[in-house]
Amino acid sequence: MIPRPVSVRPSPGSVAPHAGVHARIDPALAPEGYVLDCAPGGIDLRGGSEAGLFYGRQTLRQLQPSVPCGRIEDAPRFRWRGVLLDVARHFMPVPDVLRFIDLIAYHKLNVLHLHLTDDQGWRIEVPGWPRLTSVGAWRSESMLGARRHARYDGTPHGGFYTTADLRRIVAYAARRHVTVVPEVDMPGHMQAAIAAYPHLGNGYTGPVRTAWGVSPHVLNHEPATLDFCRQVLDHVCDVFGSELIGIGGDECPGDPAEQARFTARIAEHLAARGRRVYGWDEILAGGAPPGAVIAAWRGPEPAEAAIRAGHQVVCCPDVQLYLDYRQSDDPGEPTPVGTRLTWADVYGFEPPDHPLVLGAQANIWTEHMESLRRVEYMAFPRLCAFAEVVWGPAERDLADFTARLPAHLARLDALGVNYRPLTGPRPG
Numbered sequence: 001m002i003p004r005p006v007s008v009r010p011s012p013g014s015v016a017p018h019a020g021v022h023a024r025i026d027p028a029l030a031p032e033g034y035v036l037d038c039a040p041g042g043i044d045l046r047g048g049s050e051a052g053l054f055y056g057r058q059t060l061r062q063l064q065p066s067v068p069c070g071r072i073e074d075a076p077r078f079r080w081r082g083v084l085l086d087v088a089r090h091f092m093p094v095p096d097v098l099r100f101i102d103l104i105a106y107h108k109l110n111v112l113h114l115h116l117t118d119d120q121g122w123r124i125e126v127p128g129w130p131r132l133t134s135v136g137a138w139r140s141e142s143m144l145g146a147r148r149h150a151r152y153d154g155t156p157h158g159g160f161y162t163t164a165d166l167r168r169i170v171a172y173a174a175r176r177h178v179t180v181v182p183e184v185d186m187p188g189h190m191q192a193a194i195a196a197y198p199h200l201g202n203g204y205t206g207p208v209r210t211a212w213g214v215s216p217h218v219l220n221h222e223p224a225t226l227d228f229c230r231q232v233l234d235h236v237c238d239v240f241g242s243e244l245i246g247i248g249g250d251e252c253p254g255d256p257a258e259q260a261r262f263t264a265r266i267a268e269h270l271a272a273r274g275r276r277v278y279g280w281d282e283i284l285a286g287g288a289p290p291g292a293v294i295a296a297w298r299g300p301e302p303a304e305a306a307i308r309a310g311h312q313v314v315c316c317p318d319v320q321l322y323l324d325y326r327q328s329d330d331p332g333e334p335t336p337v338g339t340r341l342t343w344a345d346v347y348g349f350e351p352p353d354h355p356l357v358l359g360a361q362a363n364i365w366t367e368h369m370e371s372l373r374r375v376e377y378m379a380f381p382r383l384c385a386f387a388e389v390v391w392g393p394a395e396r397d398l399a400d401f402t403a404r405l406p407a408h409l410a411r412l413d414a415l416g417v418n419y420r421p422l423t424g425p426r427p428g
């Protein structure tokens with residue numbers, strides 16, 4: 001099973017086919033924990049909460065078709081078991097997002113960090129700002145660089161989620177005990193919004209960015225621009241129930257002190273609505289707002305800096321948890337970017353042991369992934385390894401995981417997942 005349960009005590013025999021599952025909440029268990037007692041005549045499932053019951057059911061799914069008798073006791077180590085999906089660089093239609101939620105929930109992951117806006121596309125409808133989606137959600141594909149497997153037919157790429165779409169995604173995720181943490185990246189990575197409303201920028205009047213990399217066109221600090229951000233975030237707070245709201249803050253050319261003042265105003269606005277800032281580790285420069293949670297992506301140092309400053313932190317170091325990085329040095333890998341990051345490397349990642357560490361997240365930036373099929377290829381089996389890191393104990397046995405992986409890949413086959421084979425890149 002993946003992630004492997006904390007304790008499995010087998011007893012002889014197996015559960016009769018079609019035997020019932022008796023499920024109930026047991027408040028004595030950890031909130032996300034569960035206990036499965038499997039006997040020939042039936043299965044007793046206790047969960048610390050609805051989430052615990054859900055995870056017990058995921059374990060049962062993986063035990064099919066023949067459930068062995070015995071007791072399984074299980075609970076996660078970290079409360080933030082996250083994945084970032086970048087739907088800004090490539091738009092993913094709602095059914096694809098829902099399928100992705102199913103796949104991560106199956107691996108007992110519980111946070112979907114949705115990167116909704118960037119230089120190359122704005123993906124959410126905001127009342128009163130129609131050009132964000134009529135202009136900001138579209139770009140010309142014809143200029144995007146030398147991407148393998150790309151079709152250069154000049155068709156504009158784009159799309160956006162209506163408010164109803166977003167509510168559907170949030171509700172679907174909630175039923176699978178996944179919190180959707182939205183991100184509107186500011187004050188950098190804003191070229192799509194500036195293309196729609198040039199008064200937000202510093203004189204740029206061109207289109208949505210068509211090259212990858214970081215745009216020099218960032219938000220100005222005028223009162224009207226702050227007001228725009230507040231209106232967008234009010235709408236985001238209305239749609240997303242998450243206490244944490246992603247405001248990005250990464251890779252913004254300009255004065256860090258000025259950015260810190262901007263972030264402080266945004267944080268105050270969110271705090272008045274009972275929300276907290278979730279930002280990339282760049283927001284530590286100049287002092288992050290009190291209560292902000294830091295996504296530490298530039299290696300282990302920013303995680304330590306966040307802890308020193310008293311901030312909760314989610315670890316996502318790029319060299320260990322960026323799933324857009326290539327899975328081997330084989331020239332047949334579809335996206336040979338970044339540094340090599342194998343599933344065994346991901347399995348070897350360990351977040352620092354500190355009470356301020358909420359957990360970790362794997363980030364899927366989609367510059368080079370134009371479909372969910374490609375996302376699946378880059379995500380699996382590395383996300384299987386990641387699930388064990390954040391769910392299971394710090395002491396892990398790579399040989400044991402390696403031995404369990406093929407059976408799990410057969411489960412992914414049954415779900416039609418386009419994972420990368422263990423032997424090398426999938427041809428085509």
Ligand code: TNX
Pocket residue numbers: 250251280297322324365366367
């Ligand atoms: C850095 S990680 C970024 C993203 C890119 C990614 C590509 C972060 C906060 N910013 O905008 O997509 O690298 O690997």
